[in-house]
Amino acid sequence: MKIRLNEESSYIRFLNATPNSNQIEIYMNDNMVFKDVDYKEFTSYIPTIPGNYIVRVYESENKEDILLEQDITIAKGNIATLVLSGMTPKLIMFAVFEDPNELVGEGNSKFRIANLSPTSLPVDLIVNNVKMIDEIPFGKRTNYAEVPSGLYDFVVKESEIDMDLNETKTQISNKVEIKNGKIYTIYVVGDSPSLEMVQSLDVTTFI
Structure with missing residues (x-):
């Protein structure tokens, strides 16, 4: 399209x-x-x-x-x-x-993440076992991160902030393919603890 x-x-x-x-x-x-x-x-x-x-x-x-x-x-x-x-x-x-003028370097891609779960705590994003982003609250999204295109292990888990010691953190993991030259928003949705990641291409993909 x-x-x-x-x-x-x-x-x-x-x-x-x-x-x-x-x-x-x-x-x-x-x-x-x-x-x-x-x-x-x-x-x-x-x-x-x-x-x-x-x-x-x-x-x-x-x-x-x-x-x-x-x-x-x-x-x-x-x-x-x-x-x-x-x-x-x-x-x-x-x-x-979205910004239709967002640029991507050769061989790279960009992504950001938005927390849309109305019942979750703030969430952290861990990519390939490295924590990239802390404490994304409901209704907020991050800035874009530019990374080499490829297949990544994404883990989203509830932050420990404001968490009772007896509570269990919700955690989900996905294999996420980031294609060359593309820009993505990854939406965290669901009723905690049943969270999911929904990956979507931004409008620049369709121009």
């Missing part, structure tokens, strides 16, 4: 990161823009005229109970993933912005 960027427009997509949700419908200014969005599913990017919008989210085929109603302002040239998180029946939304 190729995206031809129009500098007068913005481009947004949504991610359903709500662990206990059914399929959802997403409305912007009373117009349904996406329907039947599953948990962990990204929508496609859509060109969006800059301006003010009211985003409303419902369970699919059920407009009786609103899960989210939020005013947003989209500025010219914004490219973002609008993340729907929290636990139903009360959702929250925040934006993970």
Whole structure:
């Protein structure tokens, strides 16, 4: 899929990161823009005229109970993933912005990580047995790290900060392929202790 960027427009997509949700419908200014969005599913990017919008989210085929109603302002040239998180029946939304001008050195790739688990403690990222990032709180993402392309062992575990001595830290591990010249965001999702990593290519991949 190729995206031809129009500098007068913005481009947004949504991610359903709500662990206990059914399929959802997403409305912007009373117009349904996406329907039947599953948990962990990204929508496609859509060109969006800059301006003010009211985003409303419902369970699919059920407009009786609103899960989210939020005013947003989209500025010219914004490219973002609008993340729907929290636990139903009360959702929250925040934006993970992308930079189409982000550059990658030859033979390298870039990645960053976002903690989208509403029930986890802050998380640490360990790559190939080396701790890279400490204490990423819910709703926050890191800056990009540039690394040689290749296959990496990623471990995400809950930080020890604010943890009771008798608590067991949640830990997940994945083999993550970072391809040459690509830029990724890795989203940590789920209801702790059932966490998962979801790897997604940023918009620069599609330009």
